[in-house]
Each structure stands twice: as C-alpha cells, then as structure tokens.
Amino acid sequence: MxxxxxxxxxxxxxxxxxxxxxxxxxxxxxxxxxxxxxxxxxxxxxxxxxxxxxxxxxxxxxxxxxxxxxxxxxxxxxxxxxxxxxxxxxxxxxxxxxxxxxxxxxxxxxxxxxxxxxxxxxxxxxxxxxxxxTYSEMGLIYDSKQFKTAPTSMSALWQPENKGKIILYDGSNHNFSLAALLLEFSNPFQLSNDEMSKTVKKLLQLRSQNPMFYTGPEESIRMFLKHKAALMFANYGQQQLKQLQKTNSDIAYIIPKEGALAWxxxxxxxxxxxxxxxxxxxxxxxxxxxxxxxxxxxxGLPNTLLAGHLKEDDKIIWLEPSEDFALRSQYWERLRAGKARRQNNTSQ
Missing domain, CATH: 3.40.190.10 (Periplasmic binding protein-like II)
Known part of the structure; x- marks a missing residue:
C-alpha cells in the first residue's frame, strides 16, 4: 500500500x-x-x-x-x-x-x-x-460648418485660414509620403536626395500652421471635438470617420484629388x-x-472578406517600403520639435 x-x-x-x-x-x-x-x-x-x-x-x-x-x-x-x-x-x-x-x-x-x-x-x-x-485609405476629415466649399485636396492642411485648426498623424513615414504626393513626385515612397530636401521644406511649412498631433484613433476624436478642428489627416480612415459620426458631428470625408495613401x-x-x-x-x-x-x-475598418466602400474612380496609392525609414524618422523628430505641438492631455 x-x-x-x-x-x-x-x-x-x-x-x-x-x-x-x-x-x-x-x-x-x-x-x-x-x-x-x-x-x-x-x-x-x-x-x-x-x-x-x-x-x-x-x-x-x-x-x-x-x-x-x-x-x-x-x-x-x-x-x-x-x-x-x-x-x-x-x-x-x-x-x-x-x-x-x-x-x-x-x-x-x-x-x-x-x-x-x-x-x-x-x-x-x-x-x-x-x-x-484589414485595410484603409488615409483620407481627409473636415468640419462641414467651417467650409463654404468642401476641400478637394490635402493641400488644405497648408492653407493659412486653417492655422491652429489642423490635426496630423504623429508618424514619420506617412507624412513624408503625403507631402511627396502633393509635390507630384513619381514615387512618394522612394525619394531622391533632391526630392527629400523639397519634401522636408514642404513639411517645414506646416510649422506655421501650429498643428496638433495624435497617434491613436480615440485620441484623434477627442482632440477633434475639444479643439473644434477644421481638418484632420485621417491615418485610420474609415475607423475615425465612424467614431466621429457616432458623436453626431457635422463632418465629412474625402479622398483627395492627389490620391489617398492606403495601408x-x-x-x-x-x-x-x-x-x-x-x-x-x-x-x-x-x-x-x-x-x-x-x-x-x-x-469601421473594411475587412478582407466583404466588398468595401471605395468607389471605382477613387485614386488609392498602396503603401510601399520607403527609401530610408530611419532617415525619415530622424527628420520627423526634428520637424515636429518646432512650433508643432502634441496634445498629450486633451482634458486640459
């Protein structure tokens, strides 16, 4: 036993x-x-x-x-x-x-x-x-009440009348590609030295716009509502659009004429x-x-099983690897260290 x-x-x-x-x-x-x-x-x-x-x-x-x-x-x-x-x-x-x-x-x-x-x-x-x-294009969300005519281009982010009322995504890679699209470079993901220099100058111009920056979609919604923003570069696209619509905000969304980056x-x-x-x-x-x-x-994000919301004539630019991610990141850290501000505490 x-x-x-x-x-x-x-x-x-x-x-x-x-x-x-x-x-x-x-x-x-x-x-x-x-x-x-x-x-x-x-x-x-x-x-x-x-x-x-x-x-x-x-x-x-x-x-x-x-x-x-x-x-x-x-x-x-x-x-x-x-x-x-x-x-x-x-x-x-x-x-x-x-x-x-x-x-x-x-x-x-x-x-x-x-x-x-x-x-x-x-x-x-x-x-x-x-x-x-899942996937999404990065369009532009705007407050309909602040525009007599709906914006058609991402260049609206650079317009002086929108100073202090724009919200940008705090990420190096996409912002460089966005600026390169506006400058009509053939490949916004593979910039030559000269193109990179011009892109940096374009992004530097945003300093005078005194933009706010976000990382997550929820943060961007709080920021948009609190500061009564006019425009937001929607890195999360439809996800942000859906969240703002739930607040009954008078907002709209566009795929800009230059095309929208899409991930x-x-x-x-x-x-x-x-x-x-x-x-x-x-x-x-x-x-x-x-x-x-x-x-x-x-x-609010499309899935890969069902047909999405994109129209046939929407210009979509699928993301590709950048020429030098580390360099873009380094430049971006310097660029946003100017007059640009990050609203970490949106309750203040």
Missing part, C-alpha cells in the same frame, strides 16, 4: 510538472493595433484552444518597430503590420514564412486578397510572410515564435466571418 501511495505521489508530481510546462508553452503573445484582438475574441480563442493569450497594443509603426526589433522579436509570436512595414521585419529576419495551407479561412477572402503574389510586400523569395486582415494590415509570425501552429490558428481564427464582420462593425 505504501508503494502504491508513493507511486501515486510521484505520478501526481509528474502530472503537475507536465501541466506547468504545458501551460508555459501554450501562451500566445500578440502585438497589434487596438481593435485587432478584442477581449471577447481573445476569451473565445483561449477557451476553444485551452491556451492563454497575452496582447500588447501599439499606436504607431515606430513603436511597433521598437518593440519587435528588440531581441529579434523574441517577446512576441504574432504581429500585425502593413505591407510596407513588413519588409523591414523580413529583411531583419524577424518575420517567418507562413504556410498558406495552414490558414484554411483564406478561402473566405475576396480574390484580390487571396492572390497574395499580386500584393507587393507579401512574398519574398517565393515565401509568404503576411496574411491580409493593408497583415498578420505575421515572428521567427522566434514559441508555437507557430498556435500562431497560425489565431490568424485563421481572425478570418472567420463573424470575427471579420465584428472588426468592421466595431472599428
């Missing part, structure tokens, strides 16, 4: 140790934008897969890079990045190839998103590195992912019809 009791005790210890190891291994670490891993989705996935999820949210491409480049992405398993940013994670061996046959719900996507080889930035050396999840956010898996199979299951889970529909309903 004593032997049996001892054996039982040993078995109990083994089971406890095994469960501890299992629990440690079955943790999925996600880093993404707000709205991409809602609490109820996380709870459902944890329940169905008997795992635990740790979610970290970011509010800018710069912040995402800072976190993922540290320790070669070893702190995370799954991340969300747009196609242009994805190139950095591939070239720095942070992103791992994804086995498309493991993501069965791709069959639910629209053809343009299933044909991944036709989307710049997703395939490298024959390997797929990103699964499209396509994709799920990626890190090279250091502890459980790539679990990461693949999460990506597949987000492509289920009810999850993608919830994304659009809650965030």
């Amino acid at each position: 004593k032997t049996l009791n001892q054996l039982g005790a040993v078995l109990f210890i083994i089971v406890q140790l095994t469960q501890a190891v299992w629990a440690a291994d079955d943790v999925l670490r996600i880093i993404a934008w707000h709205g991409y891993a809602d609490a109820d989705w996380v709870a459902e996935f944890e329940r169905d897969h008997d795992v635990r999820i740790e979610v970290s949210f970011v509010e800018s491409d710069d912040e995402l890079w800072e976190k993922l480049s540290k320790n070669h992405g070893a702190d995370y398993d799954v991340f969300a990045a747009n196609t242009a940013e994805l190139q950095r994670y591939i070239s720095h061996d942070i992103a791992a190839p994804i086995k498309i046959n493991k993501i069965s719900n791709i069959k639910n996507q629209l053809p343009r998103f299933r044909e991944t080889e036709k989307i710049a930035g997703l395939v490298h050396n024959g390997n797929l590195y990103g699964i499209p999840f 396509l956010d994709c799920w990626g898996i890190t090279v250091a992912a502890k459980n790539k199979s679990l990461a693949e299951q999460w990506i597949n889970f987000t492509l289920e019809k009810n999850i993608s529909a919830a994304l659009s309903r809650r965030q």
